[in-house]
Amino acid sequence: MVTVRKNVPLAPLTTFHVGGKADYFVETTGALELAEAFEYAERHGIAVRILGGGSNIIFPDAGFRGMIIRMRDGGIQVSGEKILCGAGVPLFDVVRAAALAGLAGIERLAGIPGSLGGAVRGNAGAFGTEIGDVTASVKVLLQDTGMVKEYRHDECGFAYRTSLFKKKPDLIILSAEIRLVPGEKDVLEKVIKDTIVLRGSKHPQDEKCAGSFFINPIVKNEKLRREFERDTGMAPRGDKLPAGWLIDHVGLRGKKIGGAMISDKHPNYLINTGDATAEDIMMLASLVKTRVRDELCVRLKEEVQFVGF
Secondary structure (H helix, E strand, C coil), X not given: CCCCEEEEECHHHXXXXXXXXXXXXXXXXXXXXXXXXXXXXXXXXCCEEEECCCCCEECCCCCEEEEEEEECCCCEEEECCEEEEECCCXXXXXXXXXXXXXXXXXXHHCCCCCEHHHHHHCCCEECCEEHHHHEEEEEEEECCCCCEEEEEHHHCCCECCECHHHHCCCEEEEEEEEECEECCHHHHHHHXXXXXXXXXXXXXXXXXXXXXXXXXXXXXXXXXXXXXXXXXXXXXXCCECCHHHHHHHCCCCCCEECCEEECCCCCCCEEECCCCCHHHHHHHHHHHHHHHHXXXXXXXXXXXXXXXX
């Protein structure tokens, strides 16, 4: 039986460290406990929200009027070239487990914050690798029926920073099967270390933040694309431009509102300098979107979700 707690602080459970308390809070492992939590919420007329690693979510300063269900670990099982992972497992633990097993394919995801379930839901990626590339199948709980269903890779709708599960929040990820290829343990461990160092050189790693805040947008304006190439010495990747470059282009690097700041190191990182509120972050994000839209005619979309506002 799950334990329902009341008035639980949410800030310590998110990487931004902002937000108030949840009226109700439950931790679950597996489909039975998750279904039990949903039944409790339905009986009492309580709104529900799933929380994984807390890396891409911001709750209001006034708290969440409903129930937060936090997915716990769920375990990692390695079988041949396959890894079965529970949704609540930290993504970095999956990356390390793969390397220790001599399996290659996700080592470049080292350092991405959050849980495996959240990574699959948002098709997390870095340095040319996306989790959806290696996800063979995903098991979910259907919130409305309490039934468990498995989706094969070609049914998951993986695309840039999205998936079927992001578009249909009633599909609650329980676990995923990752299929990799053989690799040398020592080589994989080195790639992981090098990736973390590379991330540290480009992105703030020790700040209270959510990683990249905005999705890199599609930009077809050739003048702007040429400016990017002149400025960076690199051709655009496909039809997108980096959100960080666009934010920097409108002069917002280092901009602060209250305790929230656009990182001096990477403008697509909004950080909590220590005393930020959720409102500070929301206002700063709104300023970024407005300036980029008005000055560059590009619409930015948050990768981070504001929940309960």
